[in-house]
Amino acid sequence: MGTPGEEQSGAGRAKAGRGPDSRASNDASRARPPIETDSIRITRPAEVAAGLTSVLKAAEFTLKEPGLLRGINALSHLNQFDGIDCPGCAWPDPDRDRALNEYCENGVKAISEEATTRRCTPDFFRTWSVSKLSEQSDYWLGHQGRLTHPMVRRSGSDHYEPISWEDAFAMIAGELNSLTSPDQAIFYTSGRTSNEAAFLYQLFVRQFGTNNLPDCSNMCHESSGLALKEVIGVGKGTVTLEDFDLADTILVIGQNPGTNHPRMLATLQRAARRGARIVSVNPLAEVGLTRFKHPKDVLHLFGSGTKIATHFVQVRLSGDLAFLKGLCKEILEEESEHPGSVINKEFIEEKTSGFEVFRSAIAAASWDEIVEQSGISRIQIREIAEVVMRSKTMIACWAMGLTQQRQAVATIQEIVNLMLLGGNIGRPGAGVCPVRGHSNVQGDRTMGIWERMPEAFLDTLRDHFGFEPPRRHGWDVVDSIKAMHRGDAKVFFAMGGNFLSATPDTEFTAEALTRCTLTVHVSTKLNRAHLITGRQALILPCLGRTDRDVQASGEQFVTVENSMGVVHTSRGSLEPPSDALLSEPAIVALLAVATLGKRTKVNWMHLVENYDRIRELIAGCVPGCEDMNRRVQQRGGFYLPNAARDNDYKTKTGKANFVVSKIEPVALEPGRFILTTLRSHDQYNTTIYGLDDRYRGVFHGRRVVLINPEDMRENGWKSGDRLDITSYFQNNGRKELRVAPRFVAVPYEIPRRCVATYFPEANVLVPIESVALRSNTPTSKAVIVSFSRSQFQDDSVR
Numbered sequence: 001m002g003t004p005g006e007e008q009s010g011a012g013r014a015k016a017g018r019g020p021d022s023r024a025s026n027d028a029s030r031a032r033p034p035i036e037t038d039s040i041r042i043t044r045p046a047e048v049a050a051g052l053t054s055v056l057k058a059a060e061f062t063l064k065e066p067g068l069l070r071g072i073n074a075l076s077h078l079n080q081f082d083g084i085d086c087p088g089c090a091w092p093d094p095d096r097d098r099a100l101n102e103y104c105e106n107g108v109k110a111i112s113e114e115a116t117t118r119r120c121t122p123d124f125f126r127t128w129s130v131s132k133l134s135e136q137s138d139y140w141l142g143h144q145g146r147l148t149h150p151m152v153r154r155s156g157s158d159h160y161e162p163i164s165w166e167d168a169f170a171m172i173a174g175e176l177n178s179l180t181s182p183d184q185a186i187f188y189t190s191g192r193t194s195n196e197a198a199f200l201y202q203l204f205v206r207q208f209g210t211n212n213l214p215d216c217s218n219m220c221h222e223s224s225g226l227a228l229k230e231v232i233g234v235g236k237g238t239v240t241l242e243d244f245d246l247a248d249t250i251l252v253i254g255q256n257p258g259t260n261h262p263r264m265l266a267t268l269q270r271a272a273r274r275g276a277r278i279v280s281v282n283p284l285a286e287v288g289l290t291r292f293k294h295p296k297d298v299l300h301l302f303g304s305g306t307k308i309a310t311h312f313v314q315v316r317l318s319g320d321l322a323f324l325k326g327l328c329k330e331i332l333e334e335e336s337e338h339p340g341s342v343i344n345k346e347f348i349e350e351k352t353s354g355f356e357v358f359r360s361a362i363a364a365a366s367w368d369e370i371v372e373q374s375g376i377s378r379i380q381i382r383e384i385a386e387v388v389m390r391s392k393t394m395i396a397c398w399a400m401g402l403t404q405q406r407q408a409v410a411t412i413q414e415i416v417n418l419m420l421l422g423g424n425i426g427r428p429g430a431g432v433c434p435v436r437g438h439s440n441v442q443g444d445r446t447m448g449i450w451e452r453m454p455e456a457f458l459d460t461l462r463d464h465f466g467f468e469p470p471r472r473h474g475w476d477v478v479d480s481i482k483a484m485h486r487g488d489a490k491v492f493f494a495m496g497g498n499f500l501s502a503t504p505d506t507e508f509t510a511e512a513l514t515r516c517t518l519t520v521h522v523s524t525k526l527n528r529a530h531l532i533t534g535r536q537a538l539i540l541p542c543l544g545r546t547d548r549d550v551q552a553s554g555e556q557f558v559t560v561e562n563s564m565g566v567v568h569t570s571r572g573s574l575e576p577p578s579d580a581l582l583s584e585p586a587i588v589a590l591l592a593v594a595t596l597g598k599r600t601k602v603n604w605m606h607l608v609e610n611y612d613r614i615r616e617l618i619a620g621c622v623p624g625c626e627d628m629n630r631r632v633q634q635r636g637g638f639y640l641p642n643a644a645r646d647n648d649y650k651t652k653t654g655k656a657n658f659v660v661s662k663i664e665p666v667a668l669e670p671g672r673f674i675l676t677t678l679r680s681h682d683q684y685n686t687t688i689y690g691l692d693d694r695y696r697g698v699f700h701g702r703r704v705v706l707i708n709p710e711d712m713r714e715n716g717w718k719s720g721d722r723l724d725i726t727s728y729f730q731n732n733g734r735k736e737l738r739v740a741p742r743f744v745a746v747p748y749e750i751p752r753r754c755v756a757t758y759f760p761e762a763n764v765l766v767p768i769e770s771v772a773l774r775s776n777t778p779t780s781k782a783v784i785v786s787f788s789r790s791q792f793q794d795d796s797v798r
């Protein structure tokens with residue numbers, strides 16, 4: 001497959017048994033799930049999202065996992081005031097007037113998975129060796145039920161065995177305290193972690209002596225946070241749910257809410273019904289943005305649904321920046337012809353900086369380049385520009401489709417440029433809305449989970465807790481993987497998540513993990529990350545969102561922050577699956593006591609007896625959380641301050657900044673394509689709920705690649721053909737190849753020479769060094785690939 005000067009990695013390399021460390025390479029091969037393509041069935045994509053099918057699917061999941069009574073208990077509390085916050089996405093719940101069933105099909109799936117009655121006990125691990133488990137699919141692993149006991153995989157063993165909590169913490173403390181530097185440890189956080197656990201966790205990690213606090217945000221909205229902070233002074237969105245009821249135009253860019261933030265469709269449906277213009281900018285025509293039937297709208301369950309997007313812009317992959325520049329160019333050319341009648345001059349003069357430089361740069365931008373790179377005609381750019389120019393109140397939303405491109409930061413800043421032209425920030429019905437994917441991913445950052453927290457936050461920790469926090473920035477996700485791979489990091493601790501499957505370059509990441517002396521995962525269920533271990537490994541089972549959390553002072557609740565900066569409570573209502581489980585705050589506290597010993601003055605165990613005490617500390621350290629215990633008990637919680645929402649821009653210039661960027665053209669060699677990874681509808685992040693993606697017409701399997709029908713015809717491929725995918729990357733002048741074998745070709749409505757596959761299956765193709773400029777986010781939406789007919793005749797390849 002490779003040519004001289006090219007290094008082959010990914011599945012190909014591991015299969016050949018090469019690599020810098022053969023033990024690591026062998027263990028890393030467990031990163032590859034078995035390939036299953038024989039049963040895959042392809043139909044036409046769905047024409048309408050949600051509706052009756054959604055209701056039936058939700059019922060099926062509930063009956064299959066928690067069963068009727070447990071399911072009703074959990075669902076009756078889901079997203080209610082004082083109930084369980086959905087562990088799915090971070091789309092907000094209404095501030096007032098919540099319905100009884102304030103959730104979506106995917107929320108039901110998330111809850112059902114956690115509330116399942118299946119159990120993954122020590123007996124299970126006695127029966128199943130790590131080697132045998134690695135031969136099972138991710139779907140199978142995730143369906144073995146809730147973990148019930150702490151488990152250890154000792155050096156040289158192929159089995160996990162039970163371990164007491166005391167011995168587990170002693171093992172971790174021993175490893176941590178034997179490191180030559182605290183920077184040799186990495187402490188990862190996933191977005192499920194509550195504010196209380198996150199605050200304690202970062203406090204422990206900093207007192208231990210490192211800022212190595214990578215999180216899943218590094219892989220999703222890092223680009224948004226960086227881009228927005230620079231230009232509007234706040235690294236978060238500026239709108240509230242109520243703004244959506246006031247907007248006359250909503251741009252939805254690089255986002256598929258039908259699968260990833262399903263209740264957003266109800267918000268968009270309301271907007272569509274009152275005549276708002278909704279512009280979907282995306283390479284794939286996703287059904288959720290085409291037509292939607294609200295599952296609660298019984299009267300319309302059998303109709304054809306509501307048309308959501310009034311306009312669809314089928315931009316090519318990585319073409320968003322060019323398209324947005326085209327919109328700005330049309331608007332500014334119109335302003336030149338009709339001065340004073342198109343842009344919001346008053347706002348621009350009073351509230352922004354850099355407009356004239358921006359205007360000159362846009363005037364100099366080439367229309368040919370804009371059209372070629374975006375894949376959108378001048379006529380359609382003009383059509384959408386007219387929608388924007390007519391708008392009085394506009395919201396722009398986006399998600400991973402933007403943030404995981406090489407020019408993600410520049411693209412998001414171009415959205416802000418467009419919004420500033422119309423004065424569309426800092427007033428009702430207008431603003432920016434990066435839609436967060438995991439329920440508390442935004443809150444964890446607010447609590448200090450970041451490898452680069454500002455000095456002021458560290459000073460506050462010093463003053464409150466009497467220790468000097470480390471000042472050197474830590475490693476983010478990509479740099480953590482590289483550090484483990486180099487051998488510079490030796491202990492990896494994950495508070496939730498499925499690190500291996502969420503990260504790029506699966507084989508490289510697997511090798512990195514296997515080079516650690518200890519890997520630890522705080523988890524509710526089994527996943528592939530538990531099978532790719534350091535010399536020793538621990539699984540620490542914890543309470544989930546649905547579980548009752550009883551500490552010494554009685555029953556506790558935790559808090560989370562949604563996509564719109566609302567901090568609110570989450571309280572579990574189900575009996576935990578095992579008496580041996582600990583809550584995440586308790587795990588952090590015990591870890592801190594075992595590791596820090598007399599080095600800490602914090603009374604960790606006192607804090608976890610009553611989480612109000614943790615919130616007291618948060619209130620004293622985190623700006624905006626003052627008086628947290630009182631305010632979070634208000635119905636619906638409280639909004640964190642957001643100066644940009646109030647038309648106040650805390651940037652270096654004291655104003656909102658126009659920013660100039662240049663398009664980096666994507667030039668594809670003959671036979672090459674640009675690939676994006678995406679989720680199926682039966683998937684949330686790395687959790688695989690089922691093997692169907694009914695919105696896209698894919699059933700009984702996931703190993704598919706969606707290709708434009710004309711590209712298929714031109715290359716002689718038919719629907720159902722098995723293709724191997726090779727990705728290409730230039731790393732310091734050296735060509736790297738990565739191979740993912742045997743994907744089923746599916747003709748699909750996607751721009752020419754753009755293709756799409758599901759992650760985590762395609763993560764092997766995403767080079768570790770291929771990252772967004774400045775944010776270091778893996779470019780999972782922009783991988784250069786080619787195809788060849790599969791050299792593997794059947795599904796026996798891994």
Ligand code: SF4
Binds near residue numbers: 091102104110264
């Ligand atoms: S929209 Fe998101 S948060 Fe709401 S129920 Fe669905 S998955 Fe859960």
